[in-house]
Amino acid sequence: MTTNKSRIPEEILYEIWEQREFTDTINTSEEATIEILDPGQRNIDLAGPDFHNARIRIGNLTFNGDVEIDNYHSDWRTHGHHLNKRYNKLILHVTLSEETHQNYVVTQSGRKVNSIALENYLNEPIRKRIFDHLSSIKTEDKLRMPCIGLNSDVPLKTKLDFINELGLLRHRKKCERYINRLKELIIFSKNQFKEPVVKYNFEKEIENRHFEISEFEDKLIWQQLFYEQLFEALGYSKNKNILYRLSNAADIRFLNSLNDEEKNVSVLESILFSISGIIPDVNKIPDEETSEYVRNLVENWVNIRPRYDGESFLISDWNFFKLRPQNFPTVRIASGARLLYIILQKNLVSRFIKVFEENNDQNKLITRLRNLLIIKADGYWATHYNFNKPVKAKIKYFLGLGRADEIIVNLILPFMSVYFDLFGNRTAAEKVLALYLNFKQKEGNKLISDVSEVLLIKNQKLQSIFYQGMIELFRNYCIKQRCLECNIGKEVFN
Structure with a gap:
């Protein structure tokens, strides 16, 4: 059974675990037998492990505690479980797929916990059920609309x-999300927290606290919000979460601590690629061009690494599967580095604000917004889609017109709505809404x-x-x- 990054509904995974629908003895990577004495009680809360009070014998030892069940091993980090204290009583991590599986996970407290993949232990009926589900979700999305043909x-x-009503609702929901995120950033700044943090610790404070307008005047919170939403957008569906986390790790306050000479595209690429965990071993690269590029990344990072105290990632956190070369996370990080340079050195956020304040003609407004986002490809990544992997045809744009339009609709317009509403610029806020109502993307x-x-x-x-x-x-x-x-x-x- 090959999952190919399709996902099985959690209810099916929970049922597999509760019913113990396995064909053979399950062993750890060290060949210790795993016996499920009690699968535990399903967690009905929104937060925390999937099962509590499980009893599991591993070898000669019996453990009592929690069990987390994921589709993929990488979900442990993608979902932030490694940062969450609620998972510190974990006794076993279970995945369906053995794809990129590792033998353990690490909790927030630093404890290693066995991780097992069930894919090769499932009995035939449950394997067929999963296969049927995977086949069904490969059909066209339109077949899942109940009113098709009716x-x-x-x-x-x-x-x-x-549909128009829902379009307005979607815009408002994004605005609300951005406002809440700004409030989080204010609290993190006041308390000198650095992400990643366990966010549920702050939800009540955000909900109950009164925020003064003056608190929103911190330029850095707007830059951070813009930066992380931009990186999320660059990741498309398959890498948006990890790119968002990368923007939280190498956050705007850390980047602003660099001196002006360090705030260039080359150094920013070094920082982002080094933290991402994607850079290969320079000693194993036969191609001279790639070897020289990687050496430059490593040398830049050596000078900056002592000042960085944030999270780092693994190559297994990134998804390269079934992506077009120009959408590989390597190329997305390269384009992100260039946008980040413009944020830091050319006041990109202020330039977007100025475009709305100074332009009344919608066609000119759209053209200027697009021009601020479109990035022509250059350097190593104009001719490569991965380290030591040249493209057949040179990449022309890191960020082209179609993607620029999506970012305008999904990020720029709600971002500007929040900004102008908060600071009482009604005229500019109305321009933003009018543009949202009339904007026509070049691509669907x-x-x-x-x-x-x-x-x-x-x-x-x-x-x-x-x-x-x-x-x-x-x-x-x-x-x-x-x-x-x-x-x-x-x-x-x-």
């Missing part, structure tokens, strides 16, 4: 009005194409707000089968 009688206006994506086809609106020339609305519709209504809460579904199924 909504032709729903008026076009009903569809478009509801498969999800939008499929939803448009199912809803019979494929030939409509729609603004980006409708694209956003379709994403909101699909993710929060269709796949959750909330049809009777959907204005389209109400007409179809009532």
Whole structure:
């Protein structure tokens, strides 16, 4: 059974564990037999390990404690469990897939805990169930929309009005998320915390604390918010979480502590690649061009490493599978380094603010926003997609027009809405909202194409707000089968 980074619903994983649907004796990497005496009680809270009070015999020792179950070993770090004190009573980490599996995980307290992969121990019925599920999720997303083939009688206006409403809702939700994140950053700054931290410790303080407008005047919190949201956007779906975490590790305060000579693209690449864990051993690189580039990265990092006290990552934290070369995390980090240079040295955030304050013509406004984001490829990564892996055709842009448009809609517009609303610039805030209502992206994506086809609106020339609305519709209504809460579904199924 090959999972290929598809995910099995947690309910199935929990059932496998509870029912102990295994064909053979499970052993640790050191050949100690694992016997599940009691799988434990399922954790019904949102936070913490999946099972409490489990009893497991490993070799001659019996352990009582918690069990965490993930699809992949890398989920342990991706989900931040290694930073969370709630997982310090863990006695076993269980994964479904053996892909990139390692023999243990490390808790927040520094304790090593055995990790096992169940993929080769499953009995035939459960293997078939998993295979059927994986096959089903490889079908087109549009087949998972309950009203496919049933909504032709729903008026076009009903569809478009509801999608427009959801597009506005999606924009507001992003604005709320950005405001909450700014509040977190204020608290971290006041208490001199450095991420990663266990965020649930601060939720109540954020909820109950009154924030003065003057507290939002710290330039660094806006730069950090912009930086981390930009890196998340660069990661697409497969690497957005790890790129977000990279921006938290090499945070804006650390980067601002560099001297001006160090705030250049070459040094920023060294910092990001070194922390990422992706850099190969320079002594094992046969290609001279790559060897020279890697030596430069390492030499720059040697000078900066003593000043860095943040988190570092492993190459297993990154996803290269089934990505186009220009979307490899290596190329994304290279493009991020260039944007980061503009944030630090050319006041990118201030330049976006100025564009809205000084321009009333929407076409000129859009052109200037795009020009601030589009980055032509240069240097080593214009001709390589991985270390020692040259591209067949030179990469022209690290960040092109289509991706720039997505970042404008998903990051720049909600970011600017929050900024101008907080500081009472109503005129500029109205410009942002007007642009969101009228913006037309140059490119769509498969999800939008499929939803448009199912809803019979494929030939409509729609603004980006409708694209956003379709994403909101699909993710929060269709796949959750909330049809009777959907204005389209109400007409179809009532």
